[in-house]
Amino acid sequence: MKRNLSLLLCLAMVLTLFAGCSAKQGAGETAPPSTSSSDPAQAASNTPxxxxxxxxxxxxxxxxxxxxxxxxxxxxxxxxxxxxxxxxxxxxxxxxxxxxxxxxxxxxxxxxxxxxxxxxxxxxxxxxxxxxxxxxxxxxxxxxxxxxxxxxxxxxxxxDGSCEGIFYNKDIFAAYDLTPPKTLSEFDALLETLRDNGVTPFALGFKDAWTIKPIALVAASPAVYAIDADWNAKKSSGQAAFADTPAWTTSFELLKKVYENGNTKTAFDTDYNGACAMVARGEAAMMVQGLWALEPIKSVNPDVNLGMMAMPVSENPDDTKLFQFPxxxxxxxxxxxxxxxxxxxxxxxxxxxxxxxxxxxxxxxxxVKGVSVDFDPLAADVNAYIDAGMVSTQADRGWPTAFQPEFEAALPNYLLDKASLPDILKSLDSAWDTAKAASQS
CATH class of the missing domain: 3.40.190.10 (Periplasmic binding protein-like II)
Incomplete structure (x- = not known):
């Protein structure tokens, strides 16, 4: 009897051991160890x-x-x-x-x-x-x-990263022996040459009101923020004001100069796509916009020979910087x-x-690090500014949110002489202070 009991116990132990091994093997089949892979897609395919x-x-x-x-x-x-x-x-x-x-x-x-x-x-x-x-x-x-x-x-x-600057038709510039200006006096001479030869300097699409702001930013970024990157903080703390900052006066004056040297009479009847078409067809020598305008311009004329240049803001060539930003x-x-x-x-x-x-x-x-795309010959012009360190940023980055529409509304009022520049600048000071107070309440 004892012998039979011993046999039964041994048999039970063997069966238990076998069952345990089978269970471990089954678990391994349903959930294998994760496979190490440097390829995230491959790693994803190996996860449950x-x-x-x-x-x-x-x-x-x-x-x-x-x-x-x-x-x-x-x-x-x-x-x-x-x-x-x-x-x-x-x-x-x-x-x-x-x-x-x-x-x-x-x-x-x-x-x-x-x-x-x-x-x-x-x-x-x-x-x-x-x-x-x-x-x-x-x-x-x-x-x-x-x-x-x-x-x-x-x-x-x-x-991604972009920039705003002046698109210019290189063929038109070559026809009149023009080069990108680096000072305000050179800028004025270029505009005079184009006008004297019956060429409209700037394409304007102000029927889409948002297209006015880039012109102001292309000027203000180098004129104001490349000189004083802390201007916003100083404005918010009462140490600076639009009315007391000569560079803001310069920025608005440059906006009006672009307006007066474009399709001024039709500017507010022409939309963004119409302005892009003007540049594409050679009906205007330049347009102030962001890089995003390259695609609609090229969609009208893939062969247009375009360059990108910065806006001169003083008589110092070192102040002529391209507005670049994420x-x-x-x-x-x-x-x-x-x-x-x-x-x-x-x-x-x-x-x-x-x-x-x-x-x-x-x-x-x-x-993204290590990604460089030569999406257009124009990119070489932008890269030249970047490589030379001739770029500026910020501009409207960091403005109180409620101030943005106030600034945008002031631009056409100034262009159409609905208010004087001193009054415009004072109104912007007041709008900033109101927007800043609202954001902190």
Missing amino acids: AQEPVTIHLFHQKQEAQETFAKIIDAFHDAYPYITVEQEIVTNDPSAILKARIATDEVPDIFQGALDTMDIAQGGYIMDLAGEPFLDNITGEALRDASFTDADGHTWAMPV DFGLSISASTPHPEACKRFLEFLTRPDSAELWCSTAKLFSA
């Missing part, structure tokens, strides 16, 4: 199946719709469980975004803009500081962006139910393939 999620991307870059679609398709191939739906809003996107925020319908990812800091102060944006994918962004883009505050919080990831950035909602999926998408945008596709299509400079 994820619950499907959909994230909502809100932006205003209509010209980037197809490019985003291609990037989203590639992203979905790498992360099949994440669906990205893009919504493009071009008509007052800032107001629409704020309405969504007010009704607790914040998009998962949305475009950073001039009011990003205000939205962040309300607690609606995730702080991206310390996220590994920001290591893929150039330090210059992070420093210059209006998305990183003085406390080191990063409220949006810069995607252009497009993306924020993540602080209340998104899918924070990791959103971060994966932003990380995907910092990969070289994505960055090169974006910038070659958008015709902008990349904010």
Whole structure:
């Protein structure tokens, strides 16, 4: 009997050991150790199946719709469980975004803009500081962006960089032996030569009122902010004023000079696309705009020979600097139910393939390290300014949000002589102080 009991116990132990081994083997088959891979897409394919999620991307870059679609398709191939739906809003996107925020319908990812800091102060944006994918962004883009505050919080990831300056037709310049001016007197001589030869110097599309502001910024950036990068802080603390800053007078006078040397009589009847067409067809020698205008100009005439130059603001050539800044950035909602999926998408945008596709299509400079795209011969002109350190930034970055429309409204009033320049500058001082007080209340 004891012998039989011993046999039964031995058999039980063997069966238990066998069952334990089988269980371990089964666990290994269903959940193998993670495979190390330097390829994020490969690593994603080796992770366990994820619950499907959909994230909502809100932006205003209509010209980037197809490019985003291609990037989203590639992203979905790498992360099949994440669906990205893009919504493009071009008509007052800032107001629409704020309405969504007010009704607790914040998009998962949305475009950073001039009011990003205000939205962040309300607690609606995730702080991206310390996220590994920001290591893929150039330090210059992070420093210059209006998305990183003085406390080191990063409220949006810069995607690309742009500039605003003067597009000029190199063939027209060559025909009259003209070169980009570096001083105000050279600028005046160039305008006189063009007028004397029946050439309209500037294409103006003021029917779209937003096109006036870039002219003011192209002047103010080197005239005001390249000289005093702390001007905004001084204005807010009462140490500076528009009315007492000669460089602001210069900036407004240059705006009027451009207006008086363009298609002045039709400026407010011509829209942005019409002004781009004028440049494309050689009907005007120059246009003050941002790099984003290159695509609509080239769509009318792919062979137009364009250059980019800075606006002279004094008799010192060293003051003639190109206005450069990070252009497009993306924020993540602080209340998104899918924070990791959103971060994966932003990380995907910092990969070289994505960055090169974006910038070659958008015709902008990349904010991603190591990505250089020669999207147009004109890029060589911009790079020459950058390489020489002849660039300035900031301008309207850091202005109180409520001040922006006040500034924009003042520009046509000045051009159409509805108010004198001293009165305009005084009104801007008052508008700034009011907007600053409102932002702190």
